[in-house]
Amino acid sequence: MIEARGLARTFTTKHGTVEAVRGVDLDVGQGEIVGFLGPNGAGKSTTLRMLTTLLAPTAGTATVAGRDLRADPAGVRRRIGYVGQSGGTDPTVPAGEELRLQADLYGVPGAAGRIADLCARLDLEGLERRPAGSLSGGQRRRLDIALGLVHRPPLLFLDEPTTGLDPQSRGNLWDHIQRMRGEDGTTVFLTTHYLDEADALCDRILIIDHGRIVAEGTPAELKRRVSGDVITFEPAGGEAEAVRARQVLADRTEVREARAAGPLLRLTVEDGDKALMELVRALDAAGVEVASMRLARPTLDDVFLTVTGRSLRDEPAA
Ligand SMILES: Nc1ncnc2c1ncn2[C@@H]1O[C@H](COP(=O)(O)OP(=O)(O)OP(=O)(O)O)[C@@H](O)[C@H]1O
Numbered sequence: 001m002i003e004a005r006g007l008a009r010t011f012t013t014k015h016g017t018v019e020a021v022r023g024v025d026l027d028v029g030q031g032e033i034v035g036f037l038g039p040n041g042a043g044k045s046t047t048l049r050m051l052t053t054l055l056a057p058t059a060g061t062a063t064v065a066g067r068d069l070r071a072d073p074a075g076v077r078r079r080i081g082y083v084g085q086s087g088g089t090d091p092t093v094p095a096g097e098e099l100r101l102q103a104d105l106y107g108v109p110g111a112a113g114r115i116a117d118l119c120a121r122l123d124l125e126g127l128e129r130r131p132a133g134s135l136s137g138g139q140r141r142r143l144d145i146a147l148g149l150v151h152r153p154p155l156l157f158l159d160e161p162t163t164g165l166d167p168q169s170r171g172n173l174w175d176h177i178q179r180m181r182g183e184d185g186t187t188v189f190l191t192t193h194y195l196d197e198a199d200a201l202c203d204r205i206l207i208i209d210h211g212r213i214v215a216e217g218t219p220a221e222l223k224r225r226v227s228g229d230v231i232t233f234e235p236a237g238g239e240a241e242a243v244r245a246r247q248v249l250a251d252r253t254e255v256r257e258a259r260a261a262g263p264l265l266r267l268t269v270e271d272g273d274k275a276l277m278e279l280v281r282a283l284d285a286a287g288v289e290v291a292s293m294r295l296a297r298p299t300l301d302d303v304f305l306t307v308t309g310r311s312l313r314d315e316p317a318a
Pocket residue numbers: 011012013018019020021038039040041042043044045046047
């Protein structure tokens with residue numbers, strides 16, 4: 001659905017040249033939900049604006065929804081949906097009319113049916129007569145998404161779709177986006193600042209920093225590749241038993257690192273699900289009684305920290 005090679009964009013300002021995006025390669029398959037994650041100023045919006053034809057690349061090539069970005073930008077525009085950060089609705093215009101205008105703009109055949117279908121699927125039924133400005137934050141984002149989907153694009157771009165929404169509306173929007181993909185096979189490419197959003201919603205994540213992709217994979221792969229899972233055992237016998245448990249387990253192949261910290265033994269392992277039972281059995285065989293155990297997976301913030309040396313929430317380095 002998206003194939004980009006060496007996509008780059010520089011801006012010339014009074015103070016010199018800003019290399020916003022420095023050669024990005026991207027491959028997004030049909031039906032995937034891909035999250036584009038990075039700190040402020042990393043180059044997310046600039047990349048998105050290039051892929052949606054709103055900004056010309058300084059270098060590189062891309063095919064988007066089967067059309068060449070440089071040779072056929074109008075073809076790209078017809079085949080994509082784009083929902084920007086601030087949305088495109090006029091607060092005074094009724095939701096149903098916004099949808100009709102958009103359908104007319106694209107010459108959508110069977111517009112009334114398409115609009116009714118979208119309203120039903122995005123929980124907008126009964127709101128068609130309400131001005132967009134009177135809708136709740138979540139309803140308005142769903143209207144934005146309906147507007148982006150009216151012309152049945154196979155590829156939908158969402159720029160920070162849930163920024164400003166309360167947790168319940170965010171979860172609700174994730175369900176809707178996943179359902180759209182499930183029912184229509186719509187490919188979704190979205191930017192986000194939220195780790196939990198990328199984790200819960202996306203099949204694959206690309207992390208961009210300083211205009212370059214620095215990591216890529218499924219949420220689980222990324223977390224495992226960079227950090228591993230962490231298993232914590234608390235032996236019933238306290239500190240001395242934690243030290244003994246460490247001796248029992250430290251040299252096992254599945255254990256990357258073993259540290260006794262007071263009454264706890266903390267193990268970093270490749271795949272926690274697989275390792276847990278084996279390790280419990282080994283402790284049992286050695287006569288170490290376990291009072292409690294915990295398996296924790298690293299967060300995407302841990303991944304980002306390892307890859308870039310700073311937290312996603314930090315300001316970008318100068
Ligand atoms: N029109 C412009 N002129 C000059 N510099 C720009 C312009 N647009 C973006 N930049 C710079 O390019 C870099 C990347 O910006 P971009 O908006 O793509 O980042 P972002 O990852 O989307 O950030 P955010 O999460 O804050 O939206 C930043 O250093 C930004 O200041």
